[in-house]
Amino acid sequence: xxxxxxxxxxxxxxxxxxxxxxxxxxxxxxxxxxxxxxxxxxxxxxxxxxxxxxxxxxxxxxxxxxxxxxxxxxxxxxxxxxxxxxxxxxxxxxxxxxxxxxxxxxxxxxxxxxxxxxxxxxxxxxxxxxxxxxxxxxxxxxxxxxxxxxxxxxxxxxxxxxxxxxxxxxxxxxxxxxxxxxxxxxxxxxxxxxxxxxxxxxxxxxxxxxxxxxxxxxxxxxxxxxxxxxxxxxxxxxxxxxxxxxxxxxxxxxxxxxxxxxxxxxxxxxxxxxxxxx
Amino acid sequence: xxxxxxxxxxxxxxxxxxxxxxxxxxxxxxxxxxxxxxxxxxxxxxxxxxxxxxxxxxxxxxxxxxxxxxxxxxxxxxxxxxxxxxxxxxxxxxxxxxxxxxxxxxxxxxxxxxxxxxxxxxxxxxxxxxxxxxxxxxxxxxxxxxxxxxxxxxxxxxxxxxxxxxxxxxxxxxxxxxxxxxxxxxxxxxxxxxxxxxxxxxxxxxxxxxxxxxxxxxxxxxxxxxxxxxxxxxxxxxxxxxxxxxxxxxxxxxxxxxxxxxxxxxxxxxxxxxxxxxxxxxx
Numbered sequence: 001x002x003x004x005x006x007x008x009x010x011x012x013x014x015x016x017x018x019x020x021x022x023x024x025x026x027x028x029x030x031x032x033x034x035x036x037x038x039x040x041x042x043x044x045x046x047x048x049x050x051x052x053x054x055x056x057x058x059x060x061x062x063x064x065x066x067x068x069x070x071x072x073x074x075x076x077x078x079x080x081x082x083x084x085x086x087x088x089x090x091x092x093x094x095x096x097x098x099x100x101x102x103x104x105x106x107x108x109x110x111x112x113x114x115x116x117x118x119x120x121x122x123x124x125x126x127x128x129x130x131x132x133x134x135x136x137x138x139x140x141x142x143x144x145x146x147x148x149x150x151x152x153x154x155x156x157x158x159x160x161x162x163x164x165x166x167x168x169x170x171x172x173x174x175x176x177x178x179x180x181x182x183x184x185x186x187x188x189x190x191x192x193x194x195x196x197x198x199x200x201x202x203x204x205x206x207x208x209x210x211x212x213x214x215x216x217x218x219x220x221x222x223x224x225x226x227x228x229x230x231x232x233x234x235x236x237x238x239x240x241x242x243x244x245x246x247x248x249x250x251x252x253x254x255x256x257x258x259x260x261x262x263x264x265x266x267x268x269x270x271x272x273x274x275x276x277x278x
Numbered sequence: 279x280x281x282x283x284x285x286x287x288x289x290x291x292x293x294x295x296x297x298x299x300x301x302x303x304x305x306x307x308x309x310x311x312x313x314x315x316x317x318x319x320x321x322x323x324x325x326x327x328x329x330x331x332x333x334x335x336x337x338x339x340x341x342x343x344x345x346x347x348x349x350x351x352x353x354x355x356x357x358x359x360x361x362x363x364x365x366x367x368x369x370x371x372x373x374x375x376x377x378x379x380x381x382x383x384x385x386x387x388x389x390x391x392x393x394x395x396x397x398x399x400x401x402x403x404x405x406x407x408x409x410x411x412x413x414x415x416x417x418x419x420x421x422x423x424x425x426x427x428x429x430x431x432x433x434x435x436x437x438x439x440x441x442x443x444x445x446x447x448x449x450x451x452x453x454x455x456x457x458x459x460x461x462x463x464x465x466x467x468x469x470x471x472x473x474x475x476x477x478x479x480x481x482x483x484x485x486x487x488x489x490x491x492x493x494x495x496x497x498x499x500x501x502x503x504x505x506x507x508x509x510x511x512x513x514x515x516x517x518x519x520x521x522x523x524x525x526x527x528x529x530x531x532x533x534x535x536x537x538x539x540x541x542x543x544x545x546x547x548x549x550x551x552x553x554x555x556x557x558x559x560x561x
Contacts, residue, residue: 084294113489
């Protein structure tokens with residue numbers, strides 16, 4: 001039996017719609033599951049108290065601070081490197097051997113599993129450079145991991161700036177440097193900001209790489225060389241070692257809220273803010 | 279002065295650009311520096327094809343983990359690839375714009391959810407489901423494959439969709455003008471034309487599945503043994519490292535880095551293949 005093209009079209013359409021709806025349902029199911037169990041746990045005390053008794057009681061304040069510090073280090077290092085690389089690729093060279101190698105490296109970095117970043121960070125930052133398990137080791141490891149995201153999003157943002165902008169700047173006597181700083185950079189800022197926000201999200205969500213480099217200590221980190229435990233790793237330990245399901249749900253819910261905020265709300269906010277500026 | 283500044287800025291951008299190359303080089307050098315000794319001490323073939331992993335007795339064989347990694351990754355692809363390609367067709371061809379505006383951020387959100395959360399959800403939702411309805415311990419290849427299938431969706435969907443919507447408009451118009459239905463057009467014109475992008479998407483998805491650690495650690499059961507069905511627990515390269523790095527030292531730690539080298543080499547090959555396919559198309 002051969003299906004008539006019209007029947008095939010109908011069946012295919014149904015299948016494709018159901019696949020898409022299925023994915024949405026799974027996403028909503030995961031988010032709701034975590035939020036329903038975890039939201040009741042979140043209150044002021046939970047957010048501001050130090051974890052006690054391995055995290056069985058108390059809050060998660062030190063892991064929030066640890067996550068923020070590790071993320072900040074990663075962003076401070078990776079953002080200038082990523083933007084600089086993107087400007088070099090987009091504005092300073094023609095396609096050639098060097099750009100091919102840079103692109104190959106960046107694309108390869110994007111595919112390397114986080115556990116490999118963790119192994120590298122452990123042997124290089126923790127052991128070889130003697131930074132120990134610390135905010136600094138964790139942050140530097142993450143900066144390697146988010147570098148490809150920063151390069152790619154920045155380069156895309158720079159490439160989409162219309163050439164007329166550059167020509168106008170040159171025709172007014174602007175040098176290449178002036179053109180980049182005063183014309184191209186501000187126009188590409190929205191795309192670059194999106195890249196930074198996505199990178200922050202990846203840092204907050206990352207577990208394997210920071211588990212091997214930042215440590216698992218629950219004390220409040222006081223300097224860049226203090227060991228710390230990030231929220232995602234804290235959640236993993238609470239859940240898998242059967243320490244406290246309630247606090248695990250609470251931490252997971254906070255992570256989901258942060259990621260949701262970063263992805264949807266902030267993204268829209270940046271777009272709005274930037275389009276107003278134009 | 280102006281000229282000097284010009285020259286300097288070019289140099290600075292070039293120096294920054296070298297960072298991504300040096301990052302890759304550093305990672306390669308240090309992983310190999312730490313792990314290569316195992317290949318010499320244990321022997322390459324004994325390490326790769328050894329059936330027993332028991333650090334206490336200095337036995338380091340990763341063959342069961344190779345099987346574990348391959349089965350879980352292929353399982354994830356078997357579930358995730360068809361759904362992912364359907365979703366990319368949906369976004370490119372079927373979705374009304376209102377739904378596109380919901381679906382795209384939703385996929386982005388799916389990509390942003392921490393892998394530990396996926397693992398946790400799998401442990402509490404998918405694993406009991408498998409245990410109650412299909413039997414076995416629940417912690418299994420199937421559970422890992424389902425969780426990974428969800429996690430690789432964003433990679434597959436976004437890259438496939440880009441290659442579908444960047445096709446020249448007249449491909450589709452020409453086919454429709456010849457009286458073909460929308461589905462015939464997709465099957466016989468658009469999918470073949472976007473093939474290289476979709477293949478690259480699938481390869482990158484495979485790499486992502488193979489490299490994932492925290493989600494599968496919670497649902498695979500982590501037994502070092504050859505699985506006899508998809509309901510059996512297995513261990514992968516990543517979970518081997520993730521579980522044992524915390525307390526390993528000496529030769530044991532080296533062997534974990536050696537496991538990392540194997541993973542790293544496979545991932546680099548997959549990456550290079552995906553890049554080769556996309557670049558060849560671009561020419």
